[in-house]
Amino acid sequence: xxxxxxxxxxxxxxxxxxxxxxxxxxxxxxxxxxxxxxxxxxxxxxxxxxxxxxxxxxxxxxxxxxxxxxxxxxxxxxxxxxxxxxxxxxxxxxxxxxxxxxxxxxxxxxxxxxxxxxxxxxxxxxxxxxxxxxxxxxxxxxxxxxxxxxxxxxxxxxxxxxxxxxxxxxxxxxxxxxxxxxxxxxxxxxxxxxxxxxxxxxxxxxxxx
Numbered sequence: 001x002x003x004x005x006x007x008x009x010x011x012x013x014x015x016x017x018x019x020x021x022x023x024x025x026x027x028x029x030x031x032x033x034x035x036x037x038x039x040x041x042x043x044x045x046x047x048x049x050x051x052x053x054x055x056x057x058x059x060x061x062x063x064x065x066x067x068x069x070x071x072x073x074x075x076x077x078x079x080x081x082x083x084x085x086x087x088x089x090x091x092x093x094x095x096x097x098x099x100x101x102x103x104x105x106x107x108x109x110x111x112x113x114x115x116x117x118x119x120x121x122x123x124x125x126x127x128x129x130x131x132x133x134x135x136x137x138x139x140x141x142x143x144x145x146x147x148x149x150x151x152x153x154x155x156x157x158x159x160x161x162x163x164x165x166x167x168x169x170x171x172x173x174x175x176x177x178x179x180x181x182x183x184x185x186x187x188x189x190x191x192x193x194x195x196x197x198x199x200x201x202x203x204x205x206x207x208x209x
Contacts, residue, residue, distance in 0.1 A: 043136035057093035064154035084152030104203035
């Protein structure tokens, strides 16, 4: 092979590589974005499934927007609890397999994360209080607090026929909040076990954050 032939071959290879590598880079970035988006969406769907179980087995549902009698259950900015961005329920989900079976469960959306914790109504004596657990991330219902929420994550269905027993859960998911596409997951869940007779202040003795 002559020097001229070698130069021609190297030039052709450089041309092919200059076209091929950027294409591969674009494909790789697209794959990573899709993979991240899929992972975030799967987390949010699993979170909705967990919420579904707890709300359906809920004995007391607190209005996440107003809580007029017990404001700290839905409006406590000092502890990242904002109206429409937090949910408090008294639930018996998985009661046969956990102790105690009936627990207060609190959810909140803050800092792009959906978090959950629970406690027993006798937590002052048994110290049965869980730490906040991250259930899903890249949740963009709310920007950085205390900015106004984009979309309430939790709301009671206003239909009087549903007797304040249906919670509308809306999770806005976006892996890249700057230029990514936001996916909305929404589900209306009715507390089938919600009954009258439970004291509506059963979960208002809130453990320290």
